[in-house]
Amino acid sequence: MPKNKFQEVIFTIIMVFFMVYAMICYNISLNIGGMSNTVFLSAFHELVIMGPIAFILDFFIVSKLAFMCASRMVDFRSCHPFSKILAISVPSIAFMCPLMSFAATLLFKNAGNQFVAVWLQTTAMNFPMAFFWQLIYAGPIVRFIFRHIFPEKEGARQTASEM
Template sequence: MPKTKSQGVVFGLLMSYFMAYGMEVFNVAIKMGYGTDLSQMPNAVFLGALKEASYMGLFVFLFSSLWGNRIGAHFMHRHKTENSYLNRLLRQAGTVGIMCPTMSMVAAILFNLLMGGAPFSQIIAIWIGTVLKNFPIAFFWNMYGAAPLTHRVFQKIYA
């Protein structure tokens, strides 16, 4: 875990980009028409996701730094246990609980309103639909993919 401010920034950037990339793989595959049958998606999904994650990762880093990490820490302290591993999972769950709706709003505005041409009057419906579609993936991708990968890479950098 980070011990200095600069290590915290590196950790935050790693987590932000790993989360953004994983979520963009899922969303690009859906946009390409693969819906729930992701076993048939082509390799092109990964390049498309890399392009979108390049800027979405910045939004993730910004909003997690502003409020996502703080709310996740508050959630963990509210439900704190004696088990440090369980506390880490609680913090991750709290952070995903606020970051998924936040990033779903960013995605609703960027991809549906600005790029897709949907009317602004539909923002609430688009946002709720985006949260419902992304929350399960965000939760499990964070728990079993992005967080373990971030910890492993961070430990390799600062070992």
């Protein structure tokens, strides 16, 4: 989808917002024993901290690793667009979830000498939510928004068979 570095930055910012905000709401809900309206406002306080961390990790490290993994799974020139999305999204989730769970454990969990156990538990609790939220909601919403910010020109659009 992104065609240049500027578009990559914009795409990453939008994705980080949707993913990190939802994951913070999820974790606050787990911590307080359920969802409430106050969770949505409380999440913005952590988003200010976790958002930049997620952006840096994703933009500079994880997106490159995910793309390398994806390019080993599918041929980008001939695969169906959905296969390409899955091939990039799944490794991205697999790398980002433990990294962001590590940051959250370090910054918010007060794990002390149980750090590794708390981090592993946090990762295990976060992974199913991150996986399904990304594939079913955040990814499609972000791609929809991105397509409307940066519409492809009619002449520039190619089908998979033309590539």
